[in-house]
Amino acid sequence: xxxxxxxxxxxxxxxxxxxxxxxxxxxxxxxxxxxxxxxxxxxxxxxxxxxxxxxxxxxxxxxxxxxxxxxxxxxxxxxxxxxxxxxxxxxxxxxxxxxxxxxxxxxxxxxxxxxxxxxxxxxxxxxxxxxxxxxxxxxxxxxxxxxxxxxxxxxxxxxxxxxxxxxxxxxxxxxxxxxxxxxxxxxxxxxxxxxxxxxxxxxxxxxxxxxxxxxxxxxxxxxxxxxxxxxxxxxxxxxxxxxxxxxxxxxxxxxxxxxxxxxxxxxxxxxxxxxxxxxxxxxxxxxxxxxxxxxxxxxxxxxxxxxxxxxxxxxxxxxxxxxxxxxxxxxxxxxxxxxxxxxxxxxxxxxxxxxxxxxxxxxxxxxxxxxxxxxxxxxxxxxxxxxxxxxxxxxxxxxxxxxxxxxxxxxxxxxxxxxxxxxxxxxxxxxxxxxxxxxxxxxxxxxxxxxxxxxxxxxxxxxxxxxxxxxxxxxxxxxxxxxxxxxxxxxxxxxxxxxxxxxxxxxxxxxxxxxxxxxxxxxxxxxxxxxxxxxxxxxxxxxxxxxxxxxxxxxxxxxxxxxxxxxxxxxxxxxxxxxxxxxxxxxxxxxxxxx
Numbered sequence: 105x106x107x108x109x110x111x112x113x114x115x116x117x118x119x120x121x122x123x124x125x126x127x128x129x130x131x132x133x134x135x136x137x138x139x140x141x142x143x144x145x146x147x148x149x150x151x152x153x154x155x156x157x158x159x160x161x162x163x164x165x166x167x168x169x170x171x172x173x174x175x176x177x178x179x180x181x182x183x184x185x186x187x188x189x190x191x192x193x194x195x196x197x198x199x200x201x202x203x204x205x206x207x208x209x210x211x212x213x214x215x216x217x218x219x220x221x222x223x224x225x226x227x228x229x230x231x232x233x234x235x236x237x238x239x240x241x242x243x244x245x246x247x248x249x250x251x252x253x254x255x256x257x258x259x260x261x262x263x264x265x266x267x268x269x270x271x272x273x274x275x276x277x278x279x280x281x282x283x284x285x286x287x288x289x290x291x292x293x294x295x296x297x298x299x300x301x302x303x304x305x306x307x308x309x310x311x312x313x314x315x316x317x318x319x320x321x322x323x324x325x326x327x328x329x330x331x332x333x334x335x336x337x338x339x340x341x342x343x344x345x346x347x348x349x350x351x352x353x354x355x356x357x358x359x360x361x362x363x364x365x366x367x368x369x370x371x372x373x374x375x376x377x378x379x380x381x382x383x384x385x386x387x388x389x390x391x392x393x394x395x396x397x398x399x400x401x402x403x404x405x406x407x408x409x410x411x412x413x414x415x416x417x418x419x420x421x422x423x424x425x426x427x428x429x430x431x432x433x434x435x436x437x438x439x440x441x442x443x444x445x446x447x448x449x450x451x452x453x454x455x456x457x458x459x460x461x462x463x464x465x466x467x468x469x470x471x472x473x474x475x476x477x478x479x480x481x482x483x484x485x486x487x488x489x490x491x492x493x494x495x496x497x498x499x500x501x502x503x504x505x506x507x508x509x510x511x512x513x514x515x516x517x518x519x520x521x522x523x524x525x526x527x528x529x530x531x532x533x534x535x536x537x538x539x540x541x542x543x544x545x546x547x548x549x550x551x552x553x554x555x556x557x558x559x560x561x562x563x564x565x566x567x568x569x570x571x572x573x574x575x576x577x578x579x580x581x582x583x584x585x586x587x588x589x590x591x592x593x594x595x596x597x598x599x600x601x602x603x604x605x606x607x608x609x610x611x612x613x614x615x616x617x618x619x620x621x622x623x624x625x626x627x628x629x630x631x632x633x634x635x636x637x638x639x640x641x642x643x644x645x646x647x648x649x650x651x652x653x654x655x656x657x658x659x660x661x662x663x664x665x666x667x668x669x670x671x672x673x674x675x676x677x678x679x680x681x682x683x684x685x686x687x688x689x690x691x692x693x694x695x696x697x698x699x
Contacts, residue, residue: 105146106580106677112226112253112283113681115146119161120510121538121562121581122174126460126485130168130178132275134306134323137171139394139423139464140351140380148279148302150257152193152205152222155182161508162454162489163438166400166417167359167372170436171460173485173514181259181275184209184216185697186266195649195691199684200227200252203691213266220259228252228284232682233660233674237290239623240671248682250294250335253283272309278302285331287339289674289682295335301328315363325353347384349470353377357398370402372417382470392425392464400436413440421461425468434459434482450493452508458485462518466530474520475529483532485514500550505543512538519618534618535567536578557588566618573618580626584612600641606634613663616680626680627663627673632656647693657686 106116106124116124124143129136136144157179160168164176187210194204205222228251235243257279265271279302287293303326310319327350334344357374375397382390400417415438422431438456462480469476491508515535520528540562548554562585564578577583589607596602609631616624635651663673674682 112147112224112228112255112281113677116143117146117177118581119159119175119177120489120512120540120542120560121564121578122512123580126172126174126483126514128164128168128172128176130176131277131304132181132306133167133178133321134304134325134355135169136325137169138325138351138353139378139461140327140349142463142466148281148300149179150205150222150224150255150279152203153181153220153257153259153277154179156180161510162440162452163415163456163487165370165372166398166402166415166436167357167370167374169374169398170400170417170419170434170458173458173460173483173487174512181261181277182207182209182218182220184211184218184261184263186211189696191693191695193691193693195689197689198687199230200225201687201689202226211266215262215264215271216266217263218259218261222257223255224257225254226252228286230684230687231659232289232684233672234292234682235290235672235674239663239673240665240669243672243674246292248286248684249292250284250296251286253281255279255281255283269314270310273307275304275306275308277304285339288680289676290680291339292337293335293339294337296331296333296339298332299330302326315361317361318358319360320356320358322356323354325351327351345384347382347470349383350379350381352379366406368404368406372398372400372402374398378464380464382465390425390468390470392423392468394424394464395422396420409444411440411442411444413442414438415440415456423464423467425464430478432461432482434461438487448495450495451491452493453488453490455488456486458487459483460485462530466518473528475527477530480518480530481516481532483514483516483518485512487512501547502549503545503547505545507541507543509541510539512536514538534573536564537567538562538564538578538581540564552593554591555589558586560585576618576620577615579615579617582612582614582626582628584610586610596641598641600644601639603637604635605637606632608632622666625663626676627661629658629661629675629683631658631675645694645696647695648690649693650688650690653687653689654683654685659683659685 106118117127119127129144157177160176164172168176189209192206196202202225207220209218228248230248231245232248233243234246260276263271263273282299285296285298306323308319308321312318329349332346333339333342338344355374355376359372362369378394380392396419398419402415405412417436419434436458440454442450442452444450460483465474466480467476467478489508489510494505496503516532517534517536518530519533520530542560545557562581562583564581566573566576587609591605594602611629613628614626616626632655633653634655637647637649639647658675660672660674662670664670676682
């Protein structure tokens with residue numbers, strides 16, 4: 105996860121060195137990547153509404169589209185359970201952090217329903233080290249002002265029938281967020297704020313049995329962002345203005361499943377209409393539209409211990425806006441294979457070609473910070489990986505380990521180039537090669553102790569034939585990324601259930617721009633967190649939790665310069681946004697089905 109500052113700042117996911125724009129993010133099968141934005145801000149999806157997340161690293165199903173150059177993340181919302189279930193939680197923490205949520209669900213033979221609502225808020229006024237834009241000189245301790253935020257999210261789902269896999273369902277997800285925009289750490293702003301309204305509606309109707317199944321769906325995604333660059337210190341020291349961006353996507357589609365002996369097929373067809381409208385005071389309005397039609401097929405062939413998984417898809421696009429209209433096609437083809445000669449051993453490999461079209465703001469501008477470039481070409485990537493999976497179980501010990509090596513060769517990368525003090529324009533400026541190795545380990549002992557660890561070694565560099573930046577590191581991609589967590593559980597009939605968790609993360613330094621200038625670097629950081637949860641024996645439906653992020657209160661690091669000197673730098677996330685120091689949070693939760 106890549107977070108640009110506090111918990112309400114934009115968040116994106118990176119898979120195998122791929123930026124957020126190259127990762128498809130879907131909610132219950134509906135791609136949230138749209139023609140109006142460069143990637144998906146995961147901070148807009150509250151974890152309290154989710155049940156799980158499925159990660160596709162080698163290649164995503166065709167039903168999620170063809171544009172996932174780096175993989176896909178599918179978020180699955182909460183499912184109603186049998187009978188009546190109620191959960192509620194509330195908490196408060198450092199820097200005015202506050203959260204509350206409640207869910208009510210009911211399930212039976214005739215159907216099920218679930219409703220959930222959550223609130224999040226923060227004052228955001230944490231202290232941080234401000235280098236004032238000069239990392240070689242002493243900095244000062246400042247307060248992160250203009251950083252408050254509030255958000256409300258709601259989910260409603262209703263299904264007819266007890267079996268969710270065969271029941272028609274209606275889903276609605278609504279969200280509102282209003283936050284102040286503080287600006288980068290060395291250039292704080294006072295006054296700018298952003299408000300966002302979002303809605304997702306989905307209707308689905310499956311037919312048939314598991315081996316011969318068809319599902320029809322229709323979905324609507326709508327969003328409005330209003331950015332007010334006002335106050336005594338606006339961003340970029342620009343004159344005050346208010347911009348509005350409206351986007352909407354309507355899609356209908358069908359997916360199926362057909363199993364014939366060792367062969368399984370999953371075809372998908374989808375039509376989608378997306379619109380984007382931007383408006384800025386004085387500059388004027390903009391309205392653009394993208395029409396798309398997708399046809400794809402996932403296949404699977406099982407021959408004993410061997411599994412082959414080919415897939416192919418094509419998406420036809422037509423963009424309308426600005427000076428005219430044009431059409432293009434995106435093509436994806438991939439092949440996955442695995443060999444499992446024993447339950448404890450598996451070999452895996454994938455290879456594929458992927459393409460991603462420019463967004464509508466990249467092609468036609470947003471009447472704000474981005475000047476359009478209709479001549480942009482789609483980004484293209486060739487992905488390949490191979491790995492081994494080991495599994496084992498003995499007594500109460502269970503373990504799973506995976507190691508994989510991968511290669512991504514990306515061409516016609518789209519990058520924003522600054523053309524004046526406030527405007528940027530996208531160009532196909534670069535090609536890059538990303539090589540890496542990733543390892544994961546998960547082990548548990550009798551549901552009492554659990555250990556999780558992951559490590560990624562990534563070498564991402566611009567292609568040698570790219571002028572001025574050939575061979576240099578790709579911005580925002582650290583070479584080393586390590587995470588480990590240990591969880592212990594203890595239960596006593598008089599005390600209750602106690603869960604203790606500790607985690608540590610290390611991310612090495614990364615460059616902030618493509619020329620790898622010495623002063624524009626994200627320093628390496630190591631952060632430690634911990635949490636303690638207690639479900640008392642006298643009230644087992646309640647759980648009291650206390651947690652600490654950045655437990656060691658790390659706010660600064662010593663970073664070396666290329667000339668051999670060193671300086672004190674703030675701990676920042678990507679794009680130079682400072683991170684809070686030690687953050688404490690306490691909450692109380694209630695669940696009718698708690699154990």
